[in-house]
Amino acid sequence: MTMSPEAISDLVHEDLAHLIHPQWYAPDHQAPVIFDHGEGAWLFDVQGRRYLDALSSLWNVAVGHGRGELADVAAEQMRRVAFTNNYVGFSNAPAIRLAARVASLAYDNLSGVFFTNSGSESNEGALKVARFYWNLKGRGSKVKLIARERSYHGGTLATSSMTGLPPFWKYFGPLVPEMVRATKPDNLECDCTPNTDGECAHWLEAAILREGPETVAAFIGEPVKGAGGVWTPSPEYWPRVREICDRYEVLLIADEVITGFGRTGKWFALEHWGVQPDILSLAKAITSAYIPMGAFLVSREIHDALLDLPSDARFMHAYTNSAHPAAAAVGLRNLQIFEDEQLVERAAVLGERLGTGLREALGDHPHVTNLRHLGLIAGLTLVRHAGTGEAYDPAEAVGGRVARHLREQGQVITRFVGDQLVFAPPLVSSEDDIDFLIDATATAIRTVTE
Ligand SMILES: Cc1ncc(COP(=O)(O)O)c(C=O)c1O
The missing domain is CATH 3.40.640.10 (Type I PLP-dependent aspartate aminotransferase-like (Major domain))
Structure with a gap:
């Protein structure tokens, strides 16, 4: 269900007034994504925008959203x-x-x-x-x-x-x-x-x-x-x-x-x-x-x-x-x-697609190192120079900027830890979802770092 701008503004106001979120820091909540519903590997917010849930929300929604059973x-x-x-x-x-x-x-x-x-x-x-x-x-x-x-x-x-x-x-x-x-x-x-x-x-x-x-x-x-x-x-x-x-x-x-x-x-x-x-x-x-x-x-x-x-x-x-x-x-x-639905076997197959796809798209990128995955969990490191491994200055917040670009432009929600970008999409993701994630990630990294 989408909401009017006024209704959303009221919610944001009340959120800031009362709800203390996990890992609370007020500036994070000035313009929050307020989720409304989900279907499979996708989430929809109260403005009707959709996002690929590339971390299975918090590594937990393995069978995807909208499971009526x-x-x-x-x-x-x-x-x-x-x-x-x-x-x-x-x-x-x-x-x-x-x-x-x-x-x-x-x-x-x-x-x-x-x-x-x-x-x-x-x-x-x-x-x-x-x-x-x-x-x-x-x-x-x-x-x-x-x-x-x-x-x-x-x-x-x-x-x-x-x-x-x-x-x-x-x-x-x-x-x-x-x-x-x-x-x-x-x-x-x-x-x-x-x-x-x-x-x-x-x-x-x-x-x-x-x-x-x-x-x-x-x-x-x-x-x-x-x-x-x-x-x-x-x-x-x-x-x-x-x-x-x-x-x-x-x-x-x-x-x-x-x-x-x-x-x-x-x-x-x-x-x-x-x-x-x-x-x-x-x-x-x-x-x-x-x-x-x-x-x-x-x-x-x-x-x-x-x-x-x-x-x-x-x-x-x-x-x-x-x-x-x-x-x-x-x-x-x-x-x-x-x-x-043989989801364990599926995680192995999709994980190979994700790992191989990230390597093909970003393996030679000058600001990416240490691409790693096991099944459907993956991570990569953003660096100033892939050749020497020289790290970015934390003040540049490159990981955060890439995650933000992914969310705002790429329609993908995931998390970052410093300059590590991490992925764990639902086990029910489609091949197209995984390819979408790889493309969006490569685009976000190129846009932010080049
Ligand atoms: C490996 C690991 N252990 C424990 C926890 C804590 O679980 P919870 O947040 O459900 O208390 C987490 C949460 O992300 C986790 O990733």
Whole structure:
């Protein structure tokens, strides 16, 4: 539905007056895009303009917009019952079925599923269950969490502390203690192929040794770092991380809030390297964002420890809306769409088209380097000189200007992180949508940088 200029002006006024948005900064909201509706990979605003949703909104609308069947199952389940208590001796059928379904799709070694309402809650729960497990094993000194630079793990205080992007810490300190960063060790000499952001698995090993393995509960990492700029790993990175975690008895938490459910062309991203995590954090595409939901999964071993607690212990971790029946019903139907439309396979095919297309269009561009993708998640770096890798001055805000050109002239909405441009279109995008995205990106980069 389009709106009159007066109605839009009133909305903007009220928005500025009352709505504090995520990552709030008032100038961002002087002339906002106010979305109205969506169809497939496309969004429409209240002025009737359309945009390709090249980040699946926030990496989450995997099955695309306008899926009436997801609205229908939510309505049907809500009519049946508003909500039911899932604590101490109560349950509901959609949540039971979704837990079984997610466990069957995820890594073979994982069996237990705890439902959350967001990725932040999944990661916070992942850390709590890791500490809880070590305490059950009588190793209560294992409390620290090692996390990476350029990682994003959420907006609670603990998950902001895990996050390796300094702007998320500013003015919020002090951060939660016992969070350790895996930084580049001094005088590192190794034969690793670095990840696209320069990191290698020895950064983790050095952090474990520096802290003392007996103090470290877990390591958390996104298989492909997403919100920090889409950084893909080298083929050896995750197998080496798994070996290091095993050697020092550190639990491996895979934060697959973005990469889970087909985004990279496999159901879960560590499948690319034959690695299994001990704990898996999920959210976003579990319901394709039609209703909020997340989950963390635990290994058979951790699950067994939870199933056989001593009489004086209880896993006192809870959210009122954990295992919400309407969210679970939407999750089940959403995963049915994935299977019926073979969206995981489709992500692999479309991802190749996106990666190859971006390379063909921009591989030789003097201001573009480090084109990377895995399945349908991709990133590129804008630089002053591709030959030398010299970066732009941050004050030039080149990434922001390209993203803005894309939105205003190219009809494409995506995000940028400094001078990284990132893409993750819906898994239901058409070949034409992907080609449109490549053309619009090349045009925006040429216009802004040349
Ligand atoms: C990898 C990763 N983990 C965790 C989160 C936090 O999820 P949420 O915003 O649902 O709390 C995000 C959000 O983008 C994410 O990308």
